[in-house]
Amino acid sequence: MSQNSEKVVLFVGHRAGQLMSTLKELGMCTSNTKTLYYQGLDPLSNRDGSVFLNNEEVLCNVEYDKEILKEQLKAFFELGFKEKQFLLIGDPTEWMYQAFTEAVHSNANLFPSFAQPEDFYHAWFYPMGMIASDIRKEISALVYNVKKNGSTVFVTRKTDAALVGFIPKVIDAFEANRLIEFALQTIDLEQIVGKSKENLQLG
């Protein structure tokens, strides 16, 4: 995999974090990959959990609530990320993923120097909460958000075990600026939001 400092691959949430650690064990990840996840504490204690970036605690005592996480991540995003293009990998069911997506989109609108929504590529795992109607509503809201902001979203239906072999190919394609072409070549990655290659050429 090539190195590109302008780009960052971010594994957001617990499910993506698990995949990342497997990839790390197998030596299949590059230096510009990061993990962002939430770790809860003992619920009977008075403290809330923390947000970790690459196993480093960046936000502490944060309640696991979408709106609270969004506000906290907004402030952090301003300081924590300077890259120009993002590939967010994760499960849209998780509040962490939803909050981060909403945070980056609202920040990008506020600060023109940051990466703009169209510079965000999302690679979603097939949502684990898809069976629950409440979570389907959350996912619809997220789809609306990314659509409104012009990001590009792909989804893969592969199982967690199969993702270990597949996600490095997605990262390679992202780093080579050919993610949309890759999605057209394979049936395992479906583009659900964003302009297609044909539309981009016409535009």
Added chain:
Amino acid sequence: MDKQLQASLFTELMNRYNRFIISVIRTKFEGDDVKDVFQDFSIFIYNKIGTLYEESADLFDSKSWLRTVTNNFCISELRKRNGKRKIKYVSEEKSELARKNYSETTDDFEINIEGDSELLSAINEFLSEIPKRDALILKMKYYYGKPSTYISRKVNETHVDVYIGRLKEKLKKRTGVQNLDEFLAKYHTNI
């Protein structure tokens, strides 16, 4: 179900609803029990996700499902705990042998059953045939030696002595014994 997926779903569920789960547990337990029950519930819900996730799509729809599962789990935990504490009563019939063997043998309790065993069995048969309420009145009077006022209060019978007199008449006819009072006084522990 994929173990990684199960773990992720469990983590998300617990991150979102742990406070809600604890609040439900607190309605039925207090103190350190809350912690114990929460830990047991966490294991229970992890296994439940593994078994139900793919089969019963509708179950994970909302908080109400989680509330029901938590409530039912708490109730079963309460039953388990109370079951352990409960004293197990042995019926009088079953404990009769034990009472005979282990009770103190003082002069008051000396019983010569052999001579009147037929009479005793007739009385026992009579007691099993009459209504339970009547048998209870007789037992309270002669077995436990309770006063008539006490019996009157317990069974809500105004004229207890008259009532007992009638029962005794019936008993006399049935067993043929004339000096029933003497007999009952002598064998009061065996009725």
